[in-house]
Amino acid sequence: MSIHSEIKRITTHTLQEMKRKGEKIACLTSYDYSMAKIVDSAGVDVILVGDSASNVMAGHETTLPITLDQMIYHASGVVRAIERALVVVDLPFGSYQSDPKEALRSAIRIMKESGGHAVKMEGGSEIKESIKRILNAGIPVMGHLGLTPQSIYKFGTYTVRAKEEAEAEQLLEDAKLLEKLGCFALVLEKIPASLAEKVAKTISIPVIGIGAGGGVDGQVLVIHDMLGMNNEFSPRFLRRYLDLYGQMTKAIGNYVADVKSKDFPNKNEQY
Numbered sequence: 001m002s003i004h005s006e007i008k009r010i011t012t013h014t015l016q017e018m019k020r021k022g023e024k025i026a027c028l029t030s031y032d033y034s035m036a037k038i039v040d041s042a043g044v045d046v047i048l049v050g051d052s053a054s055n056v057m058a059g060h061e062t063t064l065p066i067t068l069d070q071m072i073y074h075a076s077g078v079v080r081a082i083e084r085a086l087v088v089v090d091l092p093f094g095s096y097q098s099d100p101k102e103a104l105r106s107a108i109r110i111m112k113e114s115g116g117h118a119v120k121m122e123g124g125s126e127i128k129e130s131i132k133r134i135l136n137a138g139i140p141v142m143g144h145l146g147l148t149p150q151s152i153y154k155f156g157t158y159t160v161r162a163k164e165e166a167e168a169e170q171l172l173e174d175a176k177l178l179e180k181l182g183c184f185a186l187v188l189e190k191i192p193a194s195l196a197e198k199v200a201k202t203i204s205i206p207v208i209g210i211g212a213g214g215g216v217d218g219q220v221l222v223i224h225d226m227l228g229m230n231n232e233f234s235p236r237f238l239r240r241y242l243d244l245y246g247q248m249t250k251a252i253g254n255y256v257a258d259v260k261s262k263d264f265p266n267k268n269e270q271y
Contacts, residue, residue, distance in 0.1 A: 010045050010086040012118065012140050012184040018045070018217070019206040025218025027208055028226065031057050031074040035223060036081035044085055046208070048220060049075040049116065051090040051150070056224040063149045068095045068106055075114035088142050089116040093150040096121060096130050103130035107139050120187065122148035124174025128181060135182045143178035145171050146212065147190035160211075162191045172199060179203040187220065188212040190237070211237030 018025055027046035030036035031053045039047055053074050054066035068091075075089045089110050096103035107119045118140035121127060131141055146161045155161070162168045171191065178186055185206040188196045193213025200207040200216045209216035224230050225238050231245040258264035 009084060012086065015045070015086070015185055015206045015218075016204075019204075025206055025208060027218055027220035029053075029220070029222045029224075030078050030081075033077040033081045036078040039223065040082040040085045045218070046220070047078060047082060047085045047087050048120065049078050049087065049089045049114075050222065051092045052222050054092075056222060056230065062152050064093045064152070066092045068092055068109060072110060072114045075110065075116045079115040086118065087116045088118045088120050089114060090120050096127065100129045100133040103127075104133045104137055107134045107141075108137065111139055118142055118184065120144055122150050124170070125177055128177060131178070131181050131183065141181075141183045143175075143183040143186040144189065145174050145178075145186065145191075146188045146196075149189075158190070160190050160192065162195055168192075168195050171195065172202065175199045175203055175207075179205050188216060190235075211235060 015025055025045050026043070027048055028039050028044050029048045029050040029052055030039050031049060036047055049071065051063040051066050051071065053070070054060045054063045057074070058066065058070075060066070071089060071092050075087065079087055091103070091106055091110070095106035103121075110116055110119055119134065120142040121131060121134075122144040124143075124145060131143075134141055147155070147158060149158070152158065162171045168191075171188075172195075175186060175188075183205060185208060186199075186203070187208050187210065188199060189209075190211040193215060196207065196209050196212035197215025206217040208218040208220050210220050221238065225233055226241055228240040228243040228245055229248070231243075255264070
């Protein structure tokens with residue numbers, strides 16, 4: 001019997017157990033109550049309230065503009081919807097990079113005001129003091145290495161990271177550091193599958209991949225991408241499970257036509 005089916009509430013400890021037993025962790029993003037309710041009831045283990053809300057909910061080109069207040073708003077709706085999943089909330093750009101005290105204040109606000117279960121932060125050794133401060137306050141932290149979208153202007157591109165040996169070595173060192181500091185899990189984004197697998201085998205905490213191959217402990221996708229609501233975004237790592245863009249466009253078009261032709265509402269649809 002899988003851990004998945006017998007657990008009433010997923011915790012950071014559950015995820016460690018899943019890694020130990022070789023059971024893969026399924027993670028998806030959500031940003032609002034209605035979507036999170038469906039995602040949770042479908043059996044997803046971890047719901048990430050990602051700063052990708054900046055792109056898919058607000059229409060920004062990058063994740064940089066979203067604010068701490070907006071992340072708390074999105075996370076609050078998600079938390080009210082869930083019964084089983086672990087809810088991890090992204091600390092947005094600018095809310096933790098400047099100093100550890102600000103990082104702690106931001107993390108405390110997320111936990112107190114949204115009810116989320118953990119925070120996620122992008123980066124390795126350069127943010128270790130902030131991670132320490134947050135962990136010391138009893139707040140669980142998920143790390144994020146590889147392509148870190150909050151650093152997009154530093155990279156200048158969204159291409160695969162850590163293909164060169166020096167960057168790969170640094171990533172492995174950062175992963176070990178995050179484990180040593182006490183992070184409960186780690187996201188690896190858009191790195192070579194062989195390197196991701198090596199990281200997952202080297203450290204004892206769960207490694208969740210996005211565009212990092214199948215040798216890690218779990219997978220995460222953005223819900224809008226996975227359901228095919230974005231028809232212009234097609235990275236290699238994305239598998240579309242629905243074509244919601246097409247289905248919704250058709251349904252809405254049918255509604256418009258029915259209103260125009262006076263077919264809706266009919267006699268049975270009025271009082």
